[in-house]
Amino acid sequence: xxxxxxxxxxxxxxxxxxxxxxxxxxxxxxxxxxxxxxxxxxxxxxxxxxxxxxxxxxxxxxxxxxxxxxxxxxxxxxxxxxxxxxxxxxxxxxxxxxxxxxxxxxxxxxxxxxxxxxxxxxxxxxxxxxxxxxxxxxxxxxxxxxxxxxxxxxxxxxxxxxxxxxxxxxxxxxxxxxxxxxxxxxxxxxxxxxxxxxxxxxxxxxxxxxxxxxxxxxxxxxxxxxxxxxxxxxxxxxxxxxxxxxxxxxxxxxxxxxxxxxxxxxxxxxxxxxxxxxxxxxxxxxxxxxxxxxxxxxxxxxxxxxxxxxxxxxxxxxxxxxxxxxxxxxxxxxxxxxxxxxxxxxxxxxxxxxxxxxxxxxxxxxxx
Amino acid sequence: xxxxxxxxxxxxxxxxxxxxxxxxxxxxxxxxxxxxxxxxxxxxxxxxxxxxxxxxxxxxxxxxxxxxxxxxxxxxxxxxxxxxxxxxxxxxxxxxxxxxxxxxxxxxxxxxxxxxxxxxxxxxxxxxxxxxxxxxxxxxxxxxxxxxxxxxxxxxxxxxxxxxxxxxxxxxxxxxxxxxxxxxxxxxxxxxxxxxxxxxxxxxxxxxxxxxxxxxxxxxxxxxxxxxxxxxxxxxxxxxxxxxxxxxxxxxxxxxxxxxxxxxxxxxxxxxxxxxxxxxxxxxxxxxxxxxxxxxxxxxxxxxxxxxxxxxxxxxxxxxxxxxxxxxxxxxxxxxxxxxxxxxxxxxxxxxxxxxxxxxxxxxxxxxxxxxxxxxxxxxxxxxxxxxxxxxxxxxxxxxxxxxxxxxxxxxxxxxxxxxxxxxxxxxxxxxxxxxxxxxxxxxxxxxxxxxxxxxxxxx
Numbered sequence: 112x113x114x115x116x117x118x119x120x121x122x123x124x125x126x127x128x129x130x131x132x133x134x135x136x137x138x139x140x141x142x143x144x145x146x147x148x149x150x151x152x153x154x155x156x157x158x159x160x161x162x163x164x165x166x167x168x169x170x171x172x173x174x175x176x177x178x179x180x181x182x183x184x185x186x187x188x189x190x191x192x193x194x195x196x197x198x199x200x201x202x203x204x205x206x207x208x209x210x211x212x213x214x215x216x217x218x219x220x221x222x223x224x225x226x227x228x229x230x231x232x233x234x235x236x237x238x239x240x241x242x243x244x245x246x247x248x249x250x251x252x253x254x255x256x257x258x259x260x261x262x263x264x265x266x267x268x269x270x271x272x273x274x275x276x277x278x279x280x281x282x283x284x285x286x287x288x289x290x291x292x293x294x295x296x297x298x299x300x301x302x303x304x305x306x307x308x309x310x311x312x313x314x315x316x317x318x319x320x321x322x323x324x325x326x327x328x329x330x331x332x333x334x335x336x337x338x339x340x341x342x343x344x345x346x347x348x349x350x351x352x353x354x355x356x357x358x359x360x361x362x363x364x365x366x367x368x369x370x371x372x373x374x375x376x377x378x379x380x381x382x383x384x385x386x387x388x389x390x391x392x393x394x395x396x397x398x399x400x401x402x403x404x405x406x407x408x409x410x411x412x413x414x415x416x417x418x419x420x421x422x423x424x425x426x427x428x429x430x431x432x433x434x435x436x437x438x439x440x441x442x443x444x445x446x447x448x449x450x451x452x453x454x455x456x457x458x459x460x461x462x463x464x465x466x467x468x469x470x471x472x473x474x475x476x477x478x479x
Numbered sequence: 480x481x482x483x484x485x486x487x488x489x490x491x492x493x494x495x496x497x498x499x500x501x502x503x504x505x506x507x508x509x510x511x512x513x514x515x516x517x518x519x520x521x522x523x524x525x526x527x528x529x530x531x532x533x534x535x536x537x538x539x540x541x542x543x544x545x546x547x548x549x550x551x552x553x554x555x556x557x558x559x560x561x562x563x564x565x566x567x568x569x570x571x572x573x574x575x576x577x578x579x580x581x582x583x584x585x586x587x588x589x590x591x592x593x594x595x596x597x598x599x600x601x602x603x604x605x606x607x608x609x610x611x612x613x614x615x616x617x618x619x620x621x622x623x624x625x626x627x628x629x630x631x632x633x634x635x636x637x638x639x640x641x642x643x644x645x646x647x648x649x650x651x652x653x654x655x656x657x658x659x660x661x662x663x664x665x666x667x668x669x670x671x672x673x674x675x676x677x678x679x680x681x682x683x684x685x686x687x688x689x690x691x692x693x694x695x696x697x698x699x700x701x702x703x704x705x706x707x708x709x710x711x712x713x714x715x716x717x718x719x720x721x722x723x724x725x726x727x728x729x730x731x732x733x734x735x736x737x738x739x740x741x742x743x744x745x746x747x748x749x750x751x752x753x754x755x756x757x758x759x760x761x762x763x764x765x766x767x768x769x770x771x772x773x774x775x776x777x778x779x780x781x782x783x784x785x786x787x788x789x790x791x792x793x794x795x796x797x798x799x800x801x802x803x804x805x806x807x808x809x810x811x812x813x814x815x816x817x818x819x820x821x822x823x824x825x826x827x828x829x830x831x832x833x834x835x836x837x838x839x840x841x842x843x844x845x846x847x848x849x850x851x852x853x854x855x856x857x858x859x860x861x862x863x864x865x866x867x868x869x870x871x872x873x874x875x876x877x878x879x880x881x882x883x884x885x886x887x888x889x890x891x892x893x894x895x896x897x898x899x900x901x902x903x904x905x906x907x908x909x910x911x912x913x914x915x916x917x918x919x920x921x922x923x924x925x926x927x928x929x930x931x932x933x934x935x936x937x938x939x
Binding site: 151244247257259260365 | 617621653710712716
């Protein structure tokens with residue numbers, strides 16, 4: 112085991128290495144990988160953003176929401192309607208979606224002031240179920256195009272970004288979608304980090320751990336809950352905008368717009384590690400990789416997969432994905448980030464500075 | 480570690496997204512080849528011969544695609560030699576509804592194997608790669624990108640309206656033929672905007688017009704009709720199509736009921752509501768297994784309302800005896816339609832081409848799925864016919880010549896009903912299947928009886 116002091120040269124070097132690895136990886140993907148791989152990363156980023164937003168309310172504040180698919184859809188529909196019906200440039204729809212979803216999130220959070228736990232889960236479940244129905248409602252067809260959905264929503268001409276140069280065709284679109292999703296991901300991460308590390312964030316954790324105690328300590332529980340739900344909804348809607356721009360289509364049947372979407376976001380958050388900043392990132396990358404790999408196994412696969420699942424006479428994708436996720440949860444009950452931390456502290460321990468000199472840090476901070 | 484101030488976050492957010500915003504669309508249109516296609520002479524209806532499809536010469540002066548706006552025009556006109564790779568995205572795993580489509584892939588691949596064995600394309604080997612998108616439109620672009628990376632030259636038989644829509648823009652921009660999109664939405668007949676994209680299922684409006692006419696004839700020019708549809712894109716398009724034609728046939732729609740695609744419960748209240756209006760006929764568009772549940776509830780509603788006995792017109796997607804047999808005796812007497820032969824009918828099964836299909840599927844150990852795999856076989860067969868027509872064209876086999884062949888096409892398929900032709904004439908007539916046969920089902924024999932003649936009025 113290697114002990115280093117917080118703020119020492121070694122500590123900074125270690126951090127620098129971490130940052131360098133991430134930096135290289137982020138550049139490597141769009142420059143060195145095939146177009147379809149780049150696309151998979153964009154897909155992962157979208158799910159990560161949604162899972163991060165969910166993490167904010169569920170992981171850090173302890174409010175159970177399975178209604179985030181509705182915010183995802185709200186973002187997607189806002190973008191689609193503004194671009195198709197009102198001729199907006201796609202980039203601006205991020206702001207509009209964020210604002211609209213923030214308001215919607217705050218309103219939906221109101222019941223959360225009175226109820227918690229499983230009852231709140233039910234209310235948000237209703238939101239998830241209601242959203243597609245609302246979109247298909249006859250009186251809203253003029254706006255949403257009903258069950259048919261809206262298609263051909265996208266950048267007609269890709270914006271010219273200074274570093275990327277002129278982008279053409281599907282390769283250009285893939286690279287552009289990657290960077291766009293990456294930027295939104297970074298923004299989402301910074302917002303989450305900013306909140307979690309702030310006084311506001313600590314009050315959220317206090318609410319999660321003991322609401323009464325938090326209120327006694329002077330935390331304004333009402334404001335905190337409503338605000339964090341609004342911010343979370345707002346971030347989730349950004350993922351919806353990205354999804355709509357990537358496929359150009361939004362329909363009320365779309366998988367991430369329905370209840371199933373909420374489950375996928377929840378899954379990613381839990382697999383990665385709830386209540387950690389990096390959890391959704393790790394979870395999202397692993398989930399998308401697993402999903403793509405398992406879908407690649409056809410019903411007539413050879414080798415081990417064919418031997419194990421050939422009898423099913425259909426693609427074993429869903430089955431293998433399910434088994435893999437169960438195994439992960441079994442091996443890492445606190446998510447993959449929890450597992451990484453557990454291994455990490457056996458290798459390196461960062462000794463925090465004495466209290467009073469800076470914000471106290473836990474031994475595992477480096478692992479985050 | 481310092482806390483990042485809220486201001487900094489706000490600034491980053493604003494800055495980053497402004498980047499995304501600037502330079503977006505300047506009101507410019509994108510669809511690569513919207514600008515008038517080079518030449519169009521639709522009057523020269525290419526093939527004249529009707530029964531020997533393979534000998535037909537492609538139209539010399541038919542519609543041709545404009546490749547000048549393609550991302551890489553040279554690639555679109557580059558000759559394809561030795562091996563041609565077809566790509567598709569279909570649901571192979573995922574929800575139950577999605578898995579129901581899985582046999583389409585088996586039928587598709589079976590035909591390609593068969594065609595290679597028979598040497599249908601002289602000197603060219605056909606490969607097919609089908610990716611799993613779980614009927615989730617968010618997964619379709621990824622599947623298609625993977626196929627493009629692996630050297631696919633054309634796409635055919637992608638299942639689902641939103642799934643096709645999700646890749647339509649990119650395939651048109653890149654100039655890859657997207658043939659036979661398995662959707663009946665009229666959105667897939669826009670050759671001006673999407674010259675590289677074509678559809679195959681019976682367009683919903685064709686079927687609703689045929690049903691409206693049949694009902695009108697039956698009830699002497701005026702009838703009360705109730706609509707029962709699945710509440711999704713498919714159902715909505717159907718309702719709109721039926722509402723549009725109903726007045727032409729003196730039909731008044733007295734009730735419109737819907738059922739959620741995900742709703743597994745029998746549509747009791749919907750049928751009660753319909754029964755209270757006592758319509759002469761019900762036009763029903765349920766989805767998959769819901770077809771049988773609907774028929775059972777109709778029987779219950781009839782039992783509860785003596786004297787009321789509506790005619791049932793069921794959409795073509797329910798017209799599989801596999802699905803209808805689930806409803807037992809309640810399915811007797813209903814009307815439905817199709818433009819493919821019923822492979823379970825001994826008379827049809829004796830046709831040489833159909834017998835060949837059944838024998839080949841059985842040789843693969845897949846005799847149990849012949850009623851659902853036929854859509855895949857049929858789509859693959861028509862795709863290969865287009866490729867063959869492209870090979871024989873003066874341009875030789877290129878991506879551009881494939882779409883030109885697809886848009887100047889008039890052939891029959893071995894599983895199509897006698898007389899049904901898949902025909903497309905330039906941008907004038909972008910829809911292939913516009914003829915269909917109305918049939919009546921007998922639950923006892925599990926067979927369909929043709930009612931009237933094959934309807935071909937809508938062709939063109």
